[in-house]
Amino acid sequence: MxxxxxxxxxxxxxxxxxxxxxxxxxxxxxxxxxxxxxxxxxxxxxxxxxxxxxxxxxxxxxxxxxxxxxxxxxxxxxxxxxxxxxxxxxxxxxxMLEASVLCALQLGARFSIVTPGRRWPRMIEDVLHELGASRRCLGITSVAIEDLALPAQRDAARRRAQAAVDEQAASLAPDVIIVGGAALAGLARELAAPTGLRLVDSLDxxxxxxxxxxxxxx
Amino acid sequence: MxxxxxxxxxxxxxxxxxxxxxxxxxxxxxxxxxxxxxxxxxxxxxxxxxxxxxxxxxxxxxxxxxxxxxxxxxxxxxxxxxxxxxxxxxxxxxxMLEASVLCALQLGARFSIVTPGRRWPRMIEDVLHELGASRRCLGITSVAIEDLALPAQRDAARRRAQAAVDEQAASLAPDVIIVGGAALAGLARELAAPTGLRLVDSLDxxxxxxxxxxxxxx
Amino acid sequence: MxxxxxxxxxxxxxxxxxxxxxxxxxxxxxxxxxxxxxxxxxxxxxxxxxxxxxxxxxxxxxxxxxxxxxxxxxxxxxxxxxxxxxxxxxxxxxxMLEASVLCALQLGARFSIVTPGRRWPRMIEDVLHELGASRRCLGITSVAIEDLALPAQRDAARRRAQAAVDEQAASLAPDVIIVGGAALAGLARELAAPTGLRLVDSLDxxxxxxxxxxxxxx
Amino acid sequence: MxxxxxxxxxxxxxxxxxxxxxxxxxxxxxxxxxxxxxxxxxxxxxxxxxxxxxxxxxxxxxxxxxxxxxxxxxxxxxxxxxxxxxxxxxxxxxxMLEASVLCALQLGARFSIVTPGRRWPRMIEDVLHELGASRRCLGITSVAIEDLALPAQRDAARRRAQAAVDEQAASLAPDVIIVGGAALAGLARELAAPTGLRLVDSLDxxxxxxxxxxxxxx
Amino acid sequence: MxxxxxxxxxxxxxxxxxxxxxxxxxxxxxxxxxxxxxxxxxxxxxxxxxxxxxxxxxxxxxxxxxxxxxxxxxxxxxxxxxxxxxxxxxxxxxxMLEASVLCALQLGARFSIVTPGRRWPRMIEDVLHELGASRRCLGITSVAIEDLALPAQRDAARRRAQAAVDEQAASLAPDVIIVGGAALAGLARELAAPTGLRLVDSLDxxxxxxxxxxxxxx
Amino acid sequence: MxxxxxxxxxxxxxxxxxxxxxxxxxxxxxxxxxxxxxxxxxxxxxxxxxxxxxxxxxxxxxxxxxxxxxxxxxxxxxxxxxxxxxxxxxxxxxxMLEASVLCALQLGARFSIVTPGRRWPRMIEDVLHELGASRRCLGITSVAIEDLALPAQRDAARRRAQAAVDEQAASLAPDVIIVGGAALAGLARELAAPTGLRLVDSLDxxxxxxxxxxxxxx
Structure with missing residues (x-):
């Protein structure tokens, strides 16, 4: 193939x-x-x-x-x-977003999303509405990332994404957290998943x- | 202005x-x-x-x-x-579609749409879902129009649009019918409105x- | 006309x-x-x-x-x-509410509402549900106003409405805030709009x- | 009580x-x-x-x-x-409508409604939307009844309501049919219920x- | 009967x-x-x-x-x-849940739910979605109860349920609070209802x- | 794996x-x-x-x-x-149903379903509502199949499923038709797909x- x-x-x-x-x-x-x-x-x-x-x-x-x-x-x-x-x-x-959501719907009863970029949360909400998945999504958190090419920025992205994942786990208790966006592709593998919760990388x-x-x- | x-x-x-x-x-x-x-x-x-x-x-x-x-x-x-x-x-x-729908919502309890083009009805359904207006729309009828530049085609468009309007009025009983699409702009003024029903031209x-x-x- | x-x-x-x-x-x-x-x-x-x-x-x-x-x-x-x-x-x-919402839907992706009266927020929620606009509304804030005829009350209304607008801008980040209710008609023009956000007066x-x-x- | x-x-x-x-x-x-x-x-x-x-x-x-x-x-x-x-x-x-619907929701998976009056179906649709019961309702049929005071009209109402009930049973296969409206109160008891289907009188x-x-x- | x-x-x-x-x-x-x-x-x-x-x-x-x-x-x-x-x-x-919700819909414009068990809130959300009642529910609070057979536990359940009811009344302002679950049957009668609010026992x-x-x- | x-x-x-x-x-x-x-x-x-x-x-x-x-x-x-x-x-x-629907959502804008059993269509409607996919589904057709073990029944099932697929293609124009149910597993491969339309086998x-x-x- x-x-x-x-x-x-x-x-x-x-x-x-x-x-x-x-x-x-x-x-x-x-x-x-x-x-x-x-x-x-x-x-x-x-x-x-x-x-x-x-x-x-x-x-x-x-x-x-x-x-x-x-x-x-x-x-x-x-x-x-x-x-x-x-x-x-x-x-x-x-x-990438649609695939992540369709995987998440099969991996648990509720999911949440961590993604870079200030404008993404409402754009994602609109896609979830279009897909019919809004009620399964507990929240969307934007992490601030400026220049994805620098290694230092990659470290900052990882720290911020981990903090967002931990915060969502504690406050929302989703079954699945989607770590989404082309800029964050691969990052989910470098994060620690809170107990009882799956992380989904949007590229994967x-x-x-x-x-x-x-x-x-x- | x-x-x-x-x-x-x-x-x-x-x-x-x-x-x-x-x-x-x-x-x-x-x-x-x-x-x-x-x-x-x-x-x-x-x-x-x-x-x-x-x-x-x-x-x-x-x-x-x-x-x-x-x-x-x-x-x-x-x-x-x-x-x-x-x-x-x-x-x-x-x-043009959004404006037509927002006018129609204020002009009656239910509306329907007549528009050229085979693919438009489902694209319009998706816009109505996005707008939250799906339940107010009773139906969407596509009229076949091929070459909008020819006067003969304009006549054919008018006849087909009138037939679609009359059919919707009889079978759906909307309060408003939107005659939509840039290609049909101005056509609504040339159509006979069924009794008790308003026609809305999407450009107007x-x-x-x-x-x-x-x-x-x- | x-x-x-x-x-x-x-x-x-x-x-x-x-x-x-x-x-x-x-x-x-x-x-x-x-x-x-x-x-x-x-x-x-x-x-x-x-x-x-x-x-x-x-x-x-x-x-x-x-x-x-x-x-x-x-x-x-x-x-x-x-x-x-x-x-x-x-x-x-x-x-006035419907017109405000239909304007707001065209002026931005999300709106919120400031209105006088304790019971209004849930009555407005029901109208938004009927209109299909619920998901576009980020929140409704009631401002307490007692006697609308007194000039002093007008000043108090303005201060409270401005505080509610500022609070919604900071916590909800809407694109549009509707300042609604016959009692508040005209008030929006006297308020300072937060940066990047439009105020809509419901009478206007x-x-x-x-x-x-x-x-x-x- | x-x-x-x-x-x-x-x-x-x-x-x-x-x-x-x-x-x-x-x-x-x-x-x-x-x-x-x-x-x-x-x-x-x-x-x-x-x-x-x-x-x-x-x-x-x-x-x-x-x-x-x-x-x-x-x-x-x-x-x-x-x-x-x-x-x-x-x-x-x-x-009477709300009570009928809440009973019907408990008596079966899908219901339909027979009611007098040309304008009622869309008004009922709006109440069902408000109640959240729209997807459970398979259809609403209006029966024409002009003067409810005459005994002859009562016979005509019964015949037309029975025809509407039979037609809904055959084409929609609801579990429950609501026979609704103050003018039809008591009529459900005089109708023959199609096999496997309950009739609900709205006054009862x-x-x-x-x-x-x-x-x-x- | x-x-x-x-x-x-x-x-x-x-x-x-x-x-x-x-x-x-x-x-x-x-x-x-x-x-x-x-x-x-x-x-x-x-x-x-x-x-x-x-x-x-x-x-x-x-x-x-x-x-x-x-x-x-x-x-x-x-x-x-x-x-x-x-x-x-x-x-x-x-x-018991469905009956409680259908009663609550008739007793007020908005309701909330107090129930034992960590997993119940999301299971209840899904039933509310199925019933079409989600938008009328302002919140679901789980009260922790471990062994329902002990009298001491009954006292603890009552205290915790009362606290949850009071908290919902203050923060959500529902018209009705459902005290739900077979384990809590009868408990609503032992609780003090906040002013202007009805408590509904799910067994009743x-x-x-x-x-x-x-x-x-x- | x-x-x-x-x-x-x-x-x-x-x-x-x-x-x-x-x-x-x-x-x-x-x-x-x-x-x-x-x-x-x-x-x-x-x-x-x-x-x-x-x-x-x-x-x-x-x-x-x-x-x-x-x-x-x-x-x-x-x-x-x-x-x-x-x-x-x-x-x-x-x-099998959920997987079929999630595949269909990615393969086209609208789908329909062919399935055996008189009661399945409404049960499937309820699952689609739960999944949020109702508006993407144009219709569900039940094919009558009595004894799945007999080869003759397999032939009858194939003929009836083909007729249902052809009828849906002509009247609904879906992009995808799900041929669903454990009893029909594998049948989609034996059917002729109408032009421009994909068949999805629910087991596959x-x-x-x-x-x-x-x-x-x-």
């Missing part, structure tokens, strides 16, 4: 890093091909950014030569272009759902 | 025609400035088209020189880019709501 | 004051005719009051000589008699929506 | 007839006192009628001398004045719920 | 105690027959317990000799087996609703 | 057959262990059956020796015991989601 991972953030280093995680996740089971939106913004953080990224993702896909992948993963959270790409794609399409969830849909459609 | 009308369809003739209607609607009360998305599709008819138009609308607005309009009307139905543009605009922003509704919001914010 | 403004509170001084505001809002564009419910309560503040006012409004309208106004504004918040009057009125009918919103619907139906 | 039954329809013959049914239902267990709204309409059939009846019911209750009933039954369907009366009443208050449901609430509050 | 009360908790002492309360509630009006689930758990406190109790309740009912009761009360809160038993029972079936509510449904179906 | 597939229907032949399908689906990637509920009913077809099966599934799991599977698939549709088992299981748990969907959750949690 072949998966095309398409990053809606115009940040090729982020694409490379997510592709490396995808290859580690799948091993030999799935061949991963990665691509990056040529237009838009380096890191999607608003409705305006989503609109730019959504248009760029559709245009990029239509400009690519015909190829033969079995699934398509839109490697951004939120979900820019997801409905549009799904409408035209001959293969199953996954998004999208990789798992892509695998499920490719197997189902195959 | 100055209104910028921005057409998300890349069809300058349609823009001119909607701008003429806007000027007739407002008279001297509002000065209308019109612009057309430079990229995207001539007539938006799918989720894919909406994604392309949404990105193009945001990009166009940001590329325009700073000007001093008091309101912004996104002259397409559905609503490509509406949330994104609203996030960044310093002035009130209206969309957007012009009326733009006036309301400019007055409120002014 | 002629608008009939009908105050459901049996308080003619309040009617005069709202009519003066309406005339200032419209200038020459709309002629304003005002009337006051002859029965009911001086200031509507409960479901019981709404039932009395609703019956009185319908009866008053039916007792008036036939006239030729183009729109009808029910100048109370909540909305006593709105659905009933809308059922029988040949011209568009607006209510109803005047703006009345204008929109009269233009649309005209 | 003493129950006050207050008819919102200004039709004393209907009040007498419902009071007789109430006395037969309760036997010695409950003493029934009946009263009729002095203002409003003979038979409530619209939102306008509901507004008039709601105001009249509140006014009537407040004008009555203090008495010592243990419960209050608003003997109309729809529910004029229910929330308002409940707000001020020291004793439990029941309404309100009598049963009044009994429950008086026992609970006693 | 004869009522079968079937306790889903495998605790015959609890059954006896609830049957005694039922007989006191009904006097001569209803004959009470009581039975206890032979399998399952002594006190239902989780979704797992509900699944065991639900199966045991259905099996018990089907193993009983045919008898001639007129109603069936499932004497547990939550509601194990309710939909299943209702599907097969020829007589009306009530559950189920007895009252059973009476209503038996009278309605009889 | 090791998956435990637990059939809630007490039909070991059905278990064997589903296990064979599971092994074919997974190849070497997952080791499949299968078990059958020792109590309950041969084929779950009602809410009563679900209650019996739910209790039996929980009891069976707790009676099994501790083993080391990585996931648990409840091989019945509807979903008996799912929430209960999920509460106590240390490994991810999937159900559960196998795919089990794979996703085991990979995610691993």
């Amino acid at each position: 072949r998966l095309l991972m398409l990053n809606g953030n115009t940040n090729a280093a982020m694409t490379d890093w997510m592709a490396a995680r995808a290859r580690a996740f799948y091993g030999d089971a799935v061949e991963v091909c990665a691509d990056t939106a040529p237009r838009g913004v380096p890191y999607i953080a608003s409705r305006r950014d989503c609109a730019l990224a959504g248009g760029a993702l559709v245009a990029r896909l239509e400009a690519r030569p015909a190829d033969d992948h079995d699934g398509l993963l839109l490697a951004c959270f939120g979900e820019p272009g997801l409905a549009a790409v799904r409408e035209v794609s001959p293969v199953p399409v996954t998004g 969830a999208a990789l798992a759902q892509s695998l499920a849909l490719m197997r189902l459609a195959g | 100055r209104l910028l009308m921005l057409n998300g369809n890349t069809n300058a003739a349609m823009t001119d025609w909607m701008a003429a209607r806007a000027r007739a609607f407002y008279g001297d009360a509002v000065e209308v400035c019109a612009d057309t998305a430079p990229r995207g599709v001539p007539y938006i008819a799918s989720r894919r088209d909406c994604a392309l138009a949404g990105g193009a609308l945001v990009a166009r607005l940001e590329a325009r020189p700073a000007d001093d309009h008091d309101g912004l009307l996104l002259a397409c139905f559905g609503e490509p880019g509406l949330a994104a543009v609203r996030e960044v605009s310093p002035v009130p922003v209206t969309g 509704a957007a012009l009326a709501q733009s006036l309301a919001l400019m007055r409120l914010a002014g | 002629r608008l009939l403004m009908l105050n459901g509170n049996t308080n003619a001084a309040m009617t005069d004051w709202m009519a003066a505001r309406a005339r200032a809002f419209y200038g020459d564009a709309v002629e304003v005719c005002a009337d006051t419910a002859p029965r009911g309560v001086p200031y509507i503040a409960s479901r019981r009051d709404c039932a009395l006012a609703g019956g009185a409004l319908v009866a008053r309208l039916e007792a008036r000589p036939a006239d030729d106004h183009d729109g009808l504004l029910l100048a109370c918040f909540g909305e006593p008699g709105l659905a009933a009057v809308r059922e029988v009125s040949p011209v568009p009918v607006t209510g 919103a109803a005047l703006a929506q009345s204008l929109a619907l009269m233009r649309l139906a005209g | 003493r129950l006050l039954m207050l008819n919102g329809n200004t039709n004393a013959a209907m009040t007498d007839w419902m009071a007789a049914r109430a006395r037969a239902f309760y036997g010695d267990a409950v003493e029934v006192c009946a009263d009729t709204a002095p203002r409003g309409v003979p038979y409530i059939a619209s939102r306008r009628d509901c507004a008039l009846a709601g105001g009249a019911l509140v006014a009537r209750l407040e004008a009555r001398p203090a008495d010592d009933h243990d419960g209050l039954l608003l003997a109309c369907f729809g529910e004029p004045g229910l929330a308002a009366v409940r707000e001020v009443s020291p004793v439990p208050v029941t309404g 449901a309100a009598l049963a719920q009044s009994l429950a609430l008086m026992r609970l509050a006693g | 004869r009522l079968l009360m079937l306790n889903g908790n495998t605790n015959a002492a609890m059954t006896d105690w609830m049957a005694a309360r039922a007989r006191a509630f009904y006097g001569d009006a209803v004959e009470v027959c009581a039975d206890t689930a032979p399998r399952g758990v002594p006190y239902i406190a989780s979704r797992r317990d509900c699944a065991l109790a639900g199966g045991a309740l259905v099996a018990r009912l089907e193993a009983r000799p045919a008898d001639d009761h007129d109603g069936l009360l499932l004497a547990c809160f939550g509601e194990p087996g309710l939909a299943a038993v209702r599907e097969v029972s020829p007589v009306p079936v009530t559950g 509510a189920a007895l009252a609703q059973s009476l209503a449904l038996m009278r309605l179906a009889g | 090791r998956l435990l597939m637990l059939n809630g229907n007490t039909n070991a032949a059905m278990t064997d057959w589903m296990a064979a399908r599971a092994r074919a689906f997974y190849g070497d990637a997952v080791e499949v262990c299968a078990d059958t509920a020792p109590r309950g009913v041969p084929y779950i077809a009602s809410r009563r059956d679900c209650a019996l099966a739910g209790g039996a599934l929980v009891a069976r799991l707790e009676a099994r020796p501790a083993d080391d599977h990585d996931g648990l698939l409840l091989a019945c549709f509807g979903e008996p015991g799912l929430a209960a088992v999920r509460e106590v299981s240390p490994v991810p748990v999937t159900g 969907a559960a196998l795919a989601q089990s794979l996703a959750l085991m990979r995610l949690a691993g």
Whole structure:
């Protein structure tokens, strides 16, 4: 099976890093091909950014030569272009937020979300409403992260995400916490999960759902 | 007051025609400035088209020189880019579907919609869900229209829209029927309204709501 | 165009004051005719009051000589008699809460409400549920106001409303705050809007929506 | 225990007839006192009628001398004045539509409604939405009935109601059918219930719920 | 009339105690027959317990000799087996949580719930969602109770329930507080109701609703 | 990875057959262990059956020796015991209806369901409401199937399912049709998919989601 991972953030280093995680996740089971939106913004953080990224993702896909992948993963959270790409794609399409939520619904009765970016919580609330999952979500916490490229920032992101996870566990008691956003991909593995609670990494969830849909459609 | 009308369809003739209607609607009360998305599709008819138009609308607005309009009307139905543009605009922003629904909610207890295009009904259902207006909408009928530029097509559109309006009036008994879509702008005035029922033209509704919001914010 | 403004509170001084505001809002564009419910309560503040006012409004309208106004504004918040009057009125009918909410939905992604009266918050919640707008409302704060006729009370109302607005801005971060209720009409203009946030006066919103619907139906 | 039954329809013959049914239902267990709204309409059939009846019911209750009933039954369907009366009443208050629905929710998984009057179905839909019971209701059928006082009309009402019940049973397969409206009170007992389906008379449901609430509050 | 009360908790002492309360509630009006689930758990406190109790309740009912009761009360809160038993029972079936909520909906505009057990709040939220009553519920408080058989524990339960009731009254201002759970049956009568607020005992509510449904179906 | 597939229907032949399908689906990637509920009913077809099966599934799991599977698939549709088992299981748990719906939500904008059994449609509606997916489901069609063990019945089931799929495609135009129920497992592969529409087999969907959750949690 072949998966095309398409990053809606115009940040090729982020694409490379997510592709490396995808290859580690799948091993030999799935061949991963990665691509990056040529237009838009380096890191999607608003409705305006989503609109730019959504248009760029559709245009990029239509400009690519015909190829033969079995699934398509839109490697951004939120979900820019997801409905549009799904409408035209001959293969199953996954998004990182949607995949995370659908995994979380199966892993427990209630979930919460930790994500970077001030504007994300309300954008996520709207996606949850669209998905019908609002009542299962106990809360969304934004962690402040400024420059994701610096190692020092990675340490700060980890500390802040851990604090947000611990605070949600204590005050909300979810069964699952989604650690979401392309910028935080992989971070969940470095966090300590509070007792009796699962952490879901949004990139891993999208990789798992892509695998499920490719197997189902195959 | 100055209104910028921005057409998300890349069809300058349609823009001119909607701008003429806007000027007739407002008279001297509002000065209308019109612009057309430079990229995207001539007539938006799918989720894919909406994604392309949404990105193009945001990009166009940001590329325009700073000007001093008091309101912004996104002259397409559905609503490509509406949330994104609203996030960044310093002035009130209206969309044609949303404005039509908000007028209809005030004009009666139940409404229905007639619109061109096979894919529109489900896209509209999703917007109604987002708006919270689903339970007030009794049904959405798509009328088949192929080439909106030809006069003969305009006649066919009128006949089909009238048939759809009459059928909805008889089977659904709404208080209001929205005749929606940039391609049908102005058509409602040429239709016979069934007894006891109001027809709402989606462009007129957007012009009326733009006036309301400019007055409120002014 | 002629608008009939009908105050459901049996308080003619309040009617005069709202009519003066309406005339200032419209200038020459709309002629304003005002009337006051002859029965009911001086200031509507409960479901019981709404039932009395609703019956009185319908009866008053039916007792008036036939006239030729183009729109009808029910100048109370909540909305006593709105659905009933809308059922029988040949011209568009607006209510102050509904108009405020429909404006707020177009001015931002989330709103909140400041209103006088202990019982109003739950009555407003029920109207928002009926309108489908509950999920867009972040909170409703009641400000205590005792005697609206005294100038000193007006100062106190302004101070308390400003405190409530500031508190909502800080804790809820809405895009729009509705300052609602006939008793607070005009107050929003005297308040300082927190940065990045719009204040909506409920009477002005109803005047703006009345204008929109009269233009649309005209 | 003493129950006050207050008819919102200004039709004393209907009040007498419902009071007789109430006395037969309760036997010695409950003493029934009946009263009729002095203002409003003979038979409530619209939102306008509901507004008039709601105001009249509140006014009537407040004008009555203090008495010592243990419960209050608003003997109309729809529910004029229910929330308002409940707000001020020291004793439990029941309404005929609400009581019917709450009984039906306990008697089966899905219900439907047969009721007189062209405007009732949408008014009932709105009450079901308010109650949260919309998804349990499979359909509402209006039966045409013109003059309820004539015996011949009673026969016609029975035939039309039976036809509506049979049609709903065949096409919707509800577990329960509510035969609702003050004008149809008592009619359910004269109808043949389709196999495996219960008929609920709306007056009997309100009598049963009044009994429950008086026992609970006693 | 004869009522079968079937306790889903495998605790015959609890059954006896609830049957005694039922007989006191009904006097001569209803004959009470009581039975206890032979399998399952002594006190239902989780979704797992509900699944065991639900199966045991259905099996018990089907193993009983045919008898001639007129109603069936499932004497547990939550509601194990309710939909299943209702599907097969020829007589009306009530559950303690559902009956409490349906009473509360008629007694006020908003309610809250006090109940023992850490897992109950989210299980109750799910039942409220199923019933459509979520928006009327302001909050659910769990009171910690360990061994219900000890008199000392009864005192502790009363103190903790009173504290929870007082706290909800102060912070949520409900019109009604449901004191729920088989373990707390009868406790509401021993608590002081905050001013202007009714307490509903969940067993009494189920007895009252059973009476209503038996009278309605009889 | 090791998956435990637990059939809630007490039909070991059905278990064997589903296990064979599971092994074919997974190849070497997952080791499949299968078990059958020792109590309950041969084929779950009602809410009563679900209650019996739910209790039996929980009891069976707790009676099994501790083993080391990585996931648990409840091989019945509807979903008996799912929430209960999920509460106590240390490994991810999937159900066939839920997994089908979560796959369908990712494969298109609207889905419909074909399933055997007269009572299933309303039971499924309730699960969709619980999941928040009701508005994405266009319809549920029940196909009449009597004895699933006979080859002739398999042919009849296929013909009836194909007719139901074709009818839904023509009248509802879903993007995805779920062919659901343990009795129909594997049938989707033998059906012709209408153009532009995907068929989802409910067992395959559960196998795919089990794979996703085991990979995610691993």
